[in-house]
Amino acid sequence: MVKKVIWIVLAVILVGAVGFKVYQKVQQRAVLEQEAQALKGGPKLSTAMVKVLAASPQPIKETLQLTGEIEADSEITVQPEISGRVLSILVDEGQLVKAKQLVAVMDDETIRLQIQQSEASLAGIKANVRQGELNAARIRTEKERCEELLKQKYISQQDFDNVENSYLAAQSSVEAQKAQLASATKNLELLRVQLGKTRVYSPITGYVLTVPATLGLNLTSGSTLMTVAALDPVKLVFNVDQRDTAKITKGVPVKFKCDLYPDLEFNGAVREVAPSYDAKTRTLSLAAILRNPGNKLLPGLFGSAEIMVGGKTDALVVPAEAVVNRDGQSGVFVVNQKQEARFQPVATGLQSDGQMEITTGLQAGDLVVILGQNRLRDGQTVQLLKNGKGDGKRSGKRGRKPGEGKPGMRSNRKAGDQS
Numbered sequence: 001m002v003k004k005v006i007w008i009v010l011a012v013i014l015v016g017a018v019g020f021k022v023y024q025k026v027q028q029r030a031v032l033e034q035e036a037q038a039l040k041g042g043p044k045l046s047t048a049m050v051k052v053l054a055a056s057p058q059p060i061k062e063t064l065q066l067t068g069e070i071e072a073d074s075e076i077t078v079q080p081e082i083s084g085r086v087l088s089i090l091v092d093e094g095q096l097v098k099a100k101q102l103v104a105v106m107d108d109e110t111i112r113l114q115i116q117q118s119e120a121s122l123a124g125i126k127a128n129v130r131q132g133e134l135n136a137a138r139i140r141t142e143k144e145r146c147e148e149l150l151k152q153k154y155i156s157q158q159d160f161d162n163v164e165n166s167y168l169a170a171q172s173s174v175e176a177q178k179a180q181l182a183s184a185t186k187n188l189e190l191l192r193v194q195l196g197k198t199r200v201y202s203p204i205t206g207y208v209l210t211v212p213a214t215l216g217l218n219l220t221s222g223s224t225l226m227t228v229a230a231l232d233p234v235k236l237v238f239n240v241d242q243r244d245t246a247k248i249t250k251g252v253p254v255k256f257k258c259d260l261y262p263d264l265e266f267n268g269a270v271r272e273v274a275p276s277y278d279a280k281t282r283t284l285s286l287a288a289i290l291r292n293p294g295n296k297l298l299p300g301l302f303g304s305a306e307i308m309v310g311g312k313t314d315a316l317v318v319p320a321e322a323v324v325n326r327d328g329q330s331g332v333f334v335v336n337q338k339q340e341a342r343f344q345p346v347a348t349g350l351q352s353d354g355q356m357e358i359t360t361g362l363q364a365g366d367l368v369v370i371l372g373q374n375r376l377r378d379g380q381t382v383q384l385l386k387n388g389k390g391d392g393k394r395s396g397k398r399g400r401k402p403g404e405g406k407p408g409m410r411s412n413r414k415a416g417d418q419s
Helices: 002-039 109-151 157-196
Strands: 048-054 056-078 084-089 102-106 199-201 206-210 226-241 253-258 261-273 283-290 302-319 324-326 329-335 340-345 347-352 355-360 367-371 380-384
Touching: 048 329, 056 206, 056 283, 056 347, 056 355, 109 157, 226 261, 226 302, 253 283, 302 347, 302 367
Parallel strands: 048 380
Antiparallel strands: 048 367, 056 226, 056 302, 084 102, 102 199, 206 226, 226 283, 253 261, 253 302, 261 283, 302 355, 324 329, 329 340, 329 367, 340 380, 347 355
């Protein structure tokens, strides 16, 4: 039901737009026919037939339409931390992976054998430490007994010194064995860490872009196993002509659309500006960050980018075709109360969707000629064409509203920009 209503509304808008264009063409033809009749020798018109529109404050914006390409904002190269043979690859290109997900396994047979040897050696060292501690305890007991015998003078000082030296030697042996045990323990821990590095995990959540490695391939640490990219957000890269770069700064809003999703619009803002121009194209590379819900935008996708470079909420605007050039001066014809068309020089600003901003030379409510202005003479008496129910007077009713111009891919620039 909702779709049906939407289609009906769109149909009404389309019919209205077509009708307005037809009506405008009919009026324009009437003006041209009258002037042609005068040129052919018919009765010369003392007045010109024109259509007018009251200048009024309206919102206007200036945008650039450019083509851009989607790239991954953060692309990570997954590399093995140890050298070895690729035993298995657990993901495919295009697959979504989670952070810390196992993606590949390196051959670990050699490390496992080294761990077994280290564990056996460690067990022997522990046994030696226990035996040394028992021996040192036995000698310590003998030493304590000899101390009592020495006090009672049952043994000589030399006999006691010999026992004491044996005890010190036993203690030193135990300390050396403990140091050896600590070294063997750390070596085993290191081998177990190395064993853990044979299992490769994704550092981020994203999509697998490429998997250049194959099963059985011998890789060194730092070689590329695969690349993984996060796709929300994504980066939109585009080039801007040097005449427009001054208008674009970091944070400028960007809208992106593509043929793959014609009904969707992706929003973001400019984040990166290249430090130099391309010497061949004389363009500057820029990048915008776009929100990408559902990861619909994939790297390599092309589309149209609309960059907002200027705008006002209450600009004094007139239809762009109302602005004419007389002797190198831009201006409009304004109809006064005496029904005279006077050429009024103006300065223009933003231009968008068939509307032109007038920065100086006009006031709100001035009646500007929008049809028949190209053949007018300054001061010529005019007759106003009927405008639907009205007659072109300052009723506040206008013809085309801002935003009703024909859409296109060309940049909307300021008036007077001939570059």
